[in-house]
Amino acid sequence: YTIPLATGLLVSLRWAPTARRRRWANYAGLALSSAYLLWTVVNKQHVSQVFAGALNRTAPEYERLFTAPTPFNNLLWQGIAEADDGYYIGFYSLLDDDRSIDFRHVPKRHNLLGNARENPVVQRLRHFSRGYYIVRRTPDGGLQIHDLRFGRNDLGLTSNGQYLFTYRLQEGPDGRIVGMRRKEPPFRVTRPLLRKFVARIQGQTEGVPPTPDANSE
Template identity: 35%
Template structure:
């Protein structure tokens, strides 16, 4: 699988980027990739049953949302835990969420804050105090869990040219 993603990156002129791949939950048909392309991350999903090329989707790192990124103790632990494959997003309620991108997203495109599979909700205590964080969240919100899991399993069945996402 590593070679499959590596070749797709080379075909798209991104062969010098650091990347991480892992199977999605509950299967080994559908794989996630996260690529560190410098200013942003690229996310992709690939099923061994796909009939179309791998599509990489840009995702903001969101580091401008964070203060003291290099010195904050909590962010340092989360950066270490995620091996540097993390981003920050602002949730609809205004709170800040850090996502471990190695676990991917349900859609493969990071459509919203709930799409990330493994996430931490940060508590901002101000510029001079380290962030706090709530218990790690994983999986879809309860109200959309069934639909999101069905979408993930359907995606594992592969894409044909007719149903390839843009």
């Protein structure tokens, strides 16, 4: 959305403040940005219907659905559907040949929080994630909360990605949760990953695993 606006502004700086061409450059940038925003709204309605239809066939027990475009484009969308015991995560491109979607099931494991569920720190994380989060225990016995909405550092295209928004809960001497620490996995868009991402946008699903990743188990 901001790229056309910024482009129009940069182009307009070439002319004097009173020049008509400067004003029209800004108008053009605003028009393109508004058109892109409108296109996003229309696409979201369509994509949400596609996901709902696929979920009715795959996981009719789902309770609610979150959809959002993947980074840097408005064609490939991610859908996260909440069910009683976990989430169904899938991807759909407007360039796909059909409306079938391969979902992977990710267990919630909210029960790992126990009484800490009502802790103010945990409540803030739950509120921030809008309820789309999973809980995992680390090898050393700690707890991590993963916000599903922002995806993984592999853009959902491999079987071993790490969630971009991960928080490690910090315990005090008495075992109570006293804080949290953001854990930032490496995010490097390599050439092979970028090629796979572009191919998925173009509607190619071969090689994209529908199975859970290491963070999901």
